Amino acid sequence: MKIKFIVAIFLSIWLALIVRVFFLAVESHNYYQKLSHNNTIKVEQIAPVRGEIVDRNNKPIAINKLGFKIQLAPHLRSKKNIKTFNEELETLIKLLPDLDKEKLIKRYKKKDSYYNHNYIDIVDFISYKDIMPIYSILNLRKNIKIIPAPKRYYPYGKTGAHIIGYVSRANKKDIKNDKLLELIGYTGKTGVEKYYNTYLQGKAGTREIKVNANNQEIEELSYKSALEDTKLTLNVDIELQKYISGFFKNKAGAVVVMDVNGAILSAGSYPEYDLNTFVSGISYKEWNKLANNLDKPFTNKLVHGLYPPGSTIKTGLGLIYITTEISPYWSVNCNAVMPLGKRVFRCWKKHGHGKTGIRKAIRESCDDYFYKGSLKVGIKKMSDGLKRYGLGKKTGIDLPNEFIGTVPSREWKMKKYNQPWYRGETVNTSIGQGDFLTTPIQIAQLTALMATGKLPTPHLAKMVGDKAYTPVFQDVLTKKELKKLPLIQKAMYDVCNNPKGTATHYLNTKVKIAGKTGTAQVVGILQDIKDRELEHEMEYYTRSHAWFTTYGPYKNPQYIVLVMVEHGGHGGAAAGKIVSGIYNKLLELGYIKK
Numbered sequence: 001m002k003i004k005f006i007v008a009i010f011l012s013i014w015l016a017l018i019v020r021v022f023f024l025a026v027e028s029h030n031y032y033q034k035l036s037h038n039n040t041i042k043v044e045q046i047a048p049v050r051g052e053i054v055d056r057n058n059k060p061i062a063i064n065k066l067g068f069k070i071q072l073a074p075h076l077r078s079k080k081n082i083k084t085f086n087e088e089l090e091t092l093i094k095l096l097p098d099l100d101k102e103k104l105i106k107r108y109k110k111k112d113s114y115y116n117h118n119y120i121d122i123v124d125f126i127s128y129k130d131i132m133p134i135y136s137i138l139n140l141r142k143n144i145k146i147i148p149a150p151k152r153y154y155p156y157g158k159t160g161a162h163i164i165g166y167v168s169r170a171n172k173k174d175i176k177n178d179k180l181l182e183l184i185g186y187t188g189k190t191g192v193e194k195y196y197n198t199y200l201q202g203k204a205g206t207r208e209i210k211v212n213a214n215n216q217e218i219e220e221l222s223y224k225s226a227l228e229d230t231k232l233t234l235n236v237d238i239e240l241q242k243y244i245s246g247f248f249k250n251k252a253g254a255v256v257v258m259d260v261n262g263a264i265l266s267a268g269s270y271p272e273y274d275l276n277t278f279v280s281g282i283s284y285k286e287w288n289k290l291a292n293n294l295d296k297p298f299t300n301k302l303v304h305g306l307y308p309p310g311s312t313i314k315t316g317l318g319l320i321y322i323t324t325e326i327s328p329y330w331s332v333n334c335n336a337v338m339p340l341g342k343r344v345f346r347c348w349k350k351h352g353h354g355k356t357g358i359r360k361a362i363r364e365s366c367d368d369y370f371y372k373g374s375l376k377v378g379i380k381k382m383s384d385g386l387k388r389y390g391l392g393k394k395t396g397i398d399l400p401n402e403f404i405g406t407v408p409s410r411e412w413k414m415k416k417y418n419q420p421w422y423r424g425e426t427v428n429t430s431i432g433q434g435d436f437l438t439t440p441i442q443i444a445q446l447t448a449l450m451a452t453g454k455l456p457t458p459h460l461a462k463m464v465g466d467k468a469y470t471p472v473f474q475d476v477l478t479k480k481e482l483k484k485l486p487l488i489q490k491a492m493y494d495v496c497n498n499p500k501g502t503a504t505h506y507l508n509t510k511v512k513i514a515g516k517t518g519t520a521q522v523v524g525i526l527q528d529i530k531d532r533e534l535e536h537e538m539e540y541y542t543r544s545h546a547w548f549t550t551y552g553p554y555k556n557p558q559y560i561v562l563v564m565v566e567h568g569g570h571g572g573a574a575a576g577k578i579v580s581g582i583y584n585k586l587l588e589l590g591y592i593k594k
Helices: 002-027 029-042 083-096 101-111 128-139 173-178 180-184 193-196 197-201 238-248 283-289 308-322 358-363 367-377 379-388 412-417 423-427 440-452 478-495 571-588
Strands: 041-046 060-065 067-072 120-127 142-150 149-153 167-169 186-188 205-211 217-224 231-233 251-257 264-270 332-334 337-340 343-345 354-355 461-464 514-520 545-552 558-567
Touching: 029 101, 029 128, 067 173, 083 101, 083 128, 101 283, 120 173, 128 142, 149 332, 173 180, 180 197, 186 238, 193 197, 193 238, 217 231, 238 251, 238 264, 238 308, 251 354, 251 440, 251 571, 283 343, 308 337, 308 358, 308 367, 308 379, 308 440, 308 478, 308 571, 332 367, 337 367, 337 423, 343 367, 343 423, 358 367, 367 379, 367 423, 379 412, 379 423, 440 478, 440 514, 440 545, 478 514, 514 571, 545 571, 558 571
Parallel strands: none
Antiparallel strands: 041 205, 060 149, 067 120, 067 142, 167 186, 205 217, 231 461, 251 264, 251 558, 332 354, 337 343, 514 545, 545 558
């Protein structure tokens, strides 16, 4: 019995061994064959070349400079190879004296490890001109690789900086969100470079090669090109953009030139900065200089600049007034002051405007009309109407991280501050002051609504590849508002053409236009001050922001032109010359037909 038991155990062990051998030799054949394949077949990704950006006339505004990067073989810092490592570095420094040896070593150490078998980038970009005389010498060295590596370049430097944006080295967060950036190394950081980054960067190609145990290439098995035909065409006219930038030397502010369908021909945030300084990395000195500039050149004021809109919103509020609680024939007697509780609300005109209706109130920007009108209409209808007109929300422009601003209301204040609303705040809101904040692009969009009755979505892109952008509109006006809109349009015409219009005497344009000026206070005026200090006598950074938003030609609206000059004082005085120059340029370039 014992012998049978021992034989049974012996046979069982042999049977198990035979089954295991069979499994390893036959059943696991495919697994080990695949593992073997992976050890001998290597798949390399091919970085795509970033798509170029051109203006509406096909002028390049973001392109790629032809150049190369230099790579060094891994594992050269071991005792066995350290001599070779130093020799290769000395060769590079001798041929390219501008290279910093310590930086090359630091970059190499960062990527070199026992587990890395790929060549390591130590020089990101050498121009075609600089590499050609030494290419053959470097190419003969087996530890050095020279790889094509284009570099982003902006031919117009600082012109249009905030709408074009720039690319810069991808950080860990960028790479975590998009693994392709580990291969490419650069990504869009601002402007349309960031908004359309996924499209512009394209898709990686692949190259399948056979390698030996030393990771040396034996044969190329397959090749799939990278997807990189990713051209982006903007509505922007870069020459118009350059012309407008000339008005903002030593000035800060924003400009929007947009057709009534929302296509942006020019949009500037000032001051600007040279985009090319960010591609390879900006110095601490230059960074600090820009960061500490009180005019905030890093801020894209078009979508991130939040300003009190001042009297520019009187067009929209005027339409709300005459279509809700107030008759178009209603008027006030403006005597320059309106007492309310313990406060006195003053009109900007020292002796008042006298009898004032809606058309005169907009033409001469009478504060008193809007003060008293706001108390009849109420903050709810004011706030709801302005939000319907596009304020306090994103316009939808194709720029990253657009701000929404603030349209004050009871609900907003309770949610933000847990405090009740006061009638004085309604009065402040009626002239675009208090907590009221907008961006320049929102006021441009509102002006388009006043010009045509439709709310367009502003857009910079004209063509994404071969696909044209389709304009998007919102019908936000009621039938009653559409019926009364011509009265607001006539008032806006008066602003720019009537002898008493707030902009008339500052304009010199060959195009008949309509618009609205605005002077938005930066600092409050104390109640006991009766004689206001003149804007030009005030400290620069306490002066009011100057707004002037327009459309033209008046009878056939085609374009919106908005100018906002920070600390410019009176809207018409500070912006009238700029607005006139832009319309005359649009005429000269053939955008407006007489």
